[in-house]
Amino acid sequence: MPSQELVNKLRAFLPPEAVLHEAEDLKPYECDGLSAYRQLPMIVVLPQSEEQIVKVLQLCYATKTPVVARGAGTGLSGGALPHAEGVLMSLAKLKQIIAIDPLARTARVQPGVRNLAISEAAAPHGLYYAPDPSSQIACSIGGNVAENSGGVHCLKYGLTVHNILKLRVLTMDGECLEIGGDSLDSAGYDLLALMTGSEGMLGIVTEITVKLIPKPEKAQLVMAAFDDVQKAGSAVANVIGAGIIPAGMEMMDKITIHAVEEFLHAGYDLAAEAILLCESDGSTEEVADEIQRIYAIMQHSGATNISTSRDEAERLKFWAGRKAAFPAAGRVSPDYYCMDGTIPRKHLAGVLRGIEELSQAYGLRCMNVFHAGDGNLHPLILYDANQPGELERTEEFGGKILEMCIHAGGTITGEHGVGMEKINQMCSQFGTGELAMFHAVKAAFDPAGLLNPGKAVPTLHRCAELGAMHVHRGEQKFADLPRF
Amino acid sequence: MPITIDQYQAIIRAAAESKTPLRIRGGGTKDFYGNPAREKNSTLLDMTGYSGIVDYEPTELVITARAGTRLADLEAALDQHGQMLAFEPPYFGAAATLGGCIAAGLSGPRRAAAGSVRDFVLGVRMLDGKGEDLQFGGQVMKNVAGYDVSRLMTGSMGTLGVLLEVSLKVLPKPAAGLTLRMAMDEAAAIEKMNQWAGKPLPVSATCYIDGELFLRLSGAEPAVRAAQVKLGGETLKDDDIFWRSVREHTHDFFQPDKPLWRLSIRSTAPPLLLPGKQLLEWNGGLRWLHTDGGEDAEAIRVAAKEAGGHATLFRHNRSGISVFHPLPSGMMKIHRALKEKFDPSGIFNPGRLYSEI
Numbered sequence: 001m002p003s004q005e006l007v008n009k010l011r012a013f014l015p016p017e018a019v020l021h022e023a024e025d026l027k028p029y030e031c032d033g034l035s036a037y038r039q040l041p042m043i044v045v046l047p048q049s050e051e052q053i054v055k056v057l058q059l060c061y062a063t064k065t066p067v068v069a070r071g072a073g074t075g076l077s078g079g080a081l082p083h084a085e086g087v088l089m090s091l092a093k094l095k096q097i098i099a100i101d102p103l104a105r106t107a108r109v110q111p112g113v114r115n116l117a118i119s120e121a122a123a124p125h126g127l128y129y130a131p132d133p134s135s136q137i138a139c140s141i142g143g144n145v146a147e148n149s150g151g152v153h154c155l156k157y158g159l160t161v162h163n164i165l166k167l168r169v170l171t172m173d174g175e176c177l178e179i180g181g182d183s184l185d186s187a188g189y190d191l192l193a194l195m196t197g198s199e200g201m202l203g204i205v206t207e208i209t210v211k212l213i214p215k216p217e218k219a220q221l222v223m224a225a226f227d228d229v230q231k232a233g234s235a236v237a238n239v240i241g242a243g244i245i246p247a248g249m250e251m252m253d254k255i256t257i258h259a260v261e262e263f264l265h266a267g268y269d270l271a272a273e274a275i276l277l278c279e280s281d282g283s284t285e286e287v288a289d290e291i292q293r294i295y296a297i298m299q300h301s302g303a304t305n306i307s308t309s310r311d312e313a314e315r316l317k318f319w320a321g322r323k324a325a326f327p328a329a330g331r332v333s334p335d336y337y338c339m340d341g342t343i344p345r346k347h348l349a350g351v352l353r354g355i356e357e358l359s360q361a362y363g364l365r366c367m368n369v370f371h372a373g374d375g376n377l378h379p380l381i382l383y384d385a386n387q388p389g390e391l392e393r394t395e396e397f398g399g400k401i402l403e404m405c406i407h408a409g410g411t412i413t414g415e416h417g418v419g420m421e422k423i424n425q426m427c428s429q430f431g432t433g434e435l436a437m438f439h440a441v442k443a444a445f446d447p448a449g450l451l452n453p454g455k456a457v458p459t460l461h462r463c464a465e466l467g468a469m470h471v472h473r474g475e476q477k478f479a480d481l482p483r484f
Numbered sequence: 485m486p487i488t489i490d491q492y493q494a495i496i497r498a499a500a501e502s503k504t505p506l507r508i509r510g511g512g513t514k515d516f517y518g519n520p521a522r523e524k525n526s527t528l529l530d531m532t533g534y535s536g537i538v539d540y541e542p543t544e545l546v547i548t549a550r551a552g553t554r555l556a557d558l559e560a561a562l563d564q565h566g567q568m569l570a571f572e573p574p575y576f577g578a579a580a581t582l583g584g585c586i587a588a589g590l591s592g593p594r595r596a597a598a599g600s601v602r603d604f605v606l607g608v609r610m611l612d613g614k615g616e617d618l619q620f621g622g623q624v625m626k627n628v629a630g631y632d633v634s635r636l637m638t639g640s641m642g643t644l645g646v647l648l649e650v651s652l653k654v655l656p657k658p659a660a661g662l663t664l665r666m667a668m669d670e671a672a673a674i675e676k677m678n679q680w681a682g683k684p685l686p687v688s689a690t691c692y693i694d695g696e697l698f699l700r701l702s703g704a705e706p707a708v709r710a711a712q713v714k715l716g717g718e719t720l721k722d723d724d725i726f727w728r729s730v731r732e733h734t735h736d737f738f739q740p741d742k743p744l745w746r747l748s749i750r751s752t753a754p755p756l757l758l759p760g761k762q763l764l765e766w767n768g769g770l771r772w773l774h775t776d777g778g779e780d781a782e783a784i785r786v787a788a789k790e791a792g793g794h795a796t797l798f799r800h801n802r803s804g805i806s807v808f809h810p811l812p813s814g815m816m817k818i819h820r821a822l823k824e825k826f827d828p829s830g831i832f833n834p835g836r837l838y839s840e841i
């Protein structure tokens with residue numbers, strides 16, 4: 001349908017300011033947090049209620065118009081990248097916290113509610129929403145569900161999928177599904193898990209019931225410096241081998257330490273090759289016990305410098321550096337590109353070595369921050385988009401890192417999603433059988449293929465053209481790594 | 485008995501060709517669970533020949549095993565390294581296998597505190613209805629590449645595919661533990677369990693039966709001791725035996741040869757006024773109901789639905805009604821569409837979950 005006609009039809013039930021189609025109004029929606037990919041949509045709609053969303057979907061379904069959902073647009077894989085002939089649906093206006101039930105420890109919220117706003121609303125009851133992506137002041141809970149977002153505390157408290165109970169979902173034809181329940185499980189297939197991390201490809205989430213958990217009485221942090229990345233990696237394994245699941249366990253490499261220290265003065269040891277932050281939380285007694293054990297393990301694992309946060313202010317100061325890794329990257333380089341592979345932790349040293357070699361080969365610096373507890377790496381490749389060819393080299397470097405993660409028995413994305421960005425690497429991670437099944441799952445929800453088309457799952461044709469080699473099971477030997 | 489993937493593939497392809505249903509079975513300990521086979525002419529697909537631990541690295545917190553591996557062997561391997569399956573799956577018999585545990589999707593007493601079986605599933609290798617060998621998820625904690633098919637398989641009662649291998653997240657066993665018991669009425673117990681769940685206390689399991697609340701504390705020694713002082717109550721001797729009896733349904737409550745309902749509902753729902761006897765778990769989120777038979781199934785399902793959940797006729801279904809809570813038509817449409825994609829010939833456990841799939 002011609003865009004003007006669609007605009008008129010949308011304006012029949014949406015206020016004029018909720019339907020945008022002038023280029024200057026569309027501009028703010030042309031990309032998400034991955035600004036290297038840009039595309040103007042045909043139309044942007046800003047519905048304010050589920051009823052309006054149903055009508056938009058019915059109209060788009062009838063006119064075969066693609067629809068792309070958008071939360072806060074902080075996604076890092078181009079998941080909310082608009083479709084040139086489609087409607088971009090912003091859910092930002094649905095930002096009501098509908099109800100908090102402190103006794104049942106749940107909150108019912110609209111999709112546009114910011115992640116942190118839930119914890120703020122629950123705080124008076126001594127409760128909070130556990131998954132805490134670094135973007136939590138900005139990102140929406142609807143986006144979190146679509147990406148199955150994590151945070152620095154997810155080894156102990158889980159990802160989004162572990163912390164939600166119920167969703168209201170609209171399929172592309174406008175039909176409403178209630179998935180999950182107020183109970184801990186529900187009848188039939190686990191569609192709640194299937195929806196989580198589905199990148200806006202299966203349905204539009206219009207309401208989320210999340211679990212809230214009690215705020216720990218106390219949290220304390222051990223910061224340990226190491227003169228060797230391998231030793232820091234072993235320290236992580238030793239903590240876990242001792243039966244401790246820390247509330248958070250983060251690692252930074254040398255170049256990151258220097259970048260953030262310069263920027264923030266968090267008190268990091270500049271002589272270190274790697275710094276580990278290891279947090280304990282729980283009751284006062286539990287934390288005292290655990291911190292003592294963590295300290296001993298760090299010592300035993302060869303840490304060159306260990307400090308324990310003495311109070312809340314110092315704990316936050318130690319964390320501040322880690323949390324500022326992205327802005328610090330932005331200060332030391334005009335642009336940076338954030339990767340998101342996950343590997344079995346035992347391969348950490350080898351993969352970091354591989355990244356270092358690639359970094360030299362491509363002549364691009366790379367900072368490494370790492371959710372060490374769960375093996376989720378965030379290499380930040382530093383580049384300058386104004387230098388011709390540098391973005392292309394960066395993307396190629398990033399692609400190699402992801403392939404290295406697959407070879408190490410890991411995955412191309414731990415929490416940021418495939419979106420548009422990693423679609424080629426999907427051809428390496430999965431064979432044609434799995435990819436065909438992903439398309440089948442999509443078709444079970446959206447047979448017309450109108451929701452966020454072209455994202456997350458590559459066509460078999462695309463993979464064939466790329467000639468990408470699927471890494472077969474049994475062949476994913478780490479011995480392959482030095483090739484890179 | 486098949487023992488290689490080729491053999492399983494050949495059986496599936498032949499069954500798809502002749503449209504002969506396959507009854508997928510591990511140790512058979514959950515034969516009682518679900519609806520009876522829809523077709524009488526089904527062929528047994530025995531999974532016990534495909535067993536063994538494939539990979540276990542304690543410090544990675546991940547174990548991968550073949551579907552026919554006995555749960556007991558799996559837990560014994562974990563135990564050697566002081567680790568456990570935190571969702572405490574019920575075995576319902578020594579022969580219970582990993583594949584059956586995942587397909588049935590049942591979790592035990594620790595569920596409300598630690599998470600459910602699907603929360604710990606990291607990846608699966610499976611055969612679909614065309615005999616295709618597929619692998620989803622992986623052996624890492626965080627993985628959002630592709631739809632979460634591994635968790636979709638959990639609780640699907642073998643209707644979507646034949647599980648070959650499963651990777652699970654495992655956790656260290658708590659260093660210390662004890663169980664408190666205190667007498668109170670049901671309404672007070674429901675309120676208390678939920679209040680405590682909202683406090684930073686190391687409660688790892690709850691059970692209310694016969695006017696008594698049982699509360700298991702697990703964690704670091706000092707945390708358990710401090711919580712014991714805060715909560716009061718008497719300590720239960722040999723509490724392992726008690727929790728095992730709840731987990732395995734060997735507790736007296738579960739003995740009568742009468743219909744047993746499982747109501748999974750909002751934990752704060754007030755006592756359900758339904759005829760029969762009840763046992764509560766999961767802070768009130770799980771209510772087992774033993775009826776005398778001849779009860780009104782519809783009333784039980786309405787009560788569960790009103791309390792935000794669903795009701796399963798877990799054991800001793802004599803009336804022939806659907807074991808699982810009926811789905812709204814929109815949800816059934818998706819279920820049918822998924823079944824059609826995973827198992828186009830409809831050969832995997834047809835009818836065991838719902839007659840439509």
Ligand SMILES: Cc1cc2nc3c(=O)[nH]c(=O)nc-3n(C[C@H](O)[C@H](O)[C@H](O)COP(=O)(O)OP(=O)(O)OC[C@H]3O[C@@H](n4cnc5c(N)ncnc54)[C@H](O)[C@@H]3O)c2cc1C
Pocket residue numbers: 032033068069070071072073074075076078079080091111132133134135138139140141142143144145146147148149150151152199200201203204205206326415416452
């Ligand atoms: C500085 C920074 C730090 C970050 N740190 C982390 C981190 O620590 N951990 C982490 O996991 N991520 C992190 N992210 C990534 C990002 O914040 C998350 O992926 C977040 O969940 C995206 O939410 P959003 O509301 O911005 O979604 P968007 O970017 O708007 O959309 C993301 C995807 O969700 C879909 N979508 C959005 N809303 C809905 C809905 N209601 N229904 C259906 N589909 C929907 C979109 O179509 C798109 O595919 C970070 C990003 C930045 C910029």
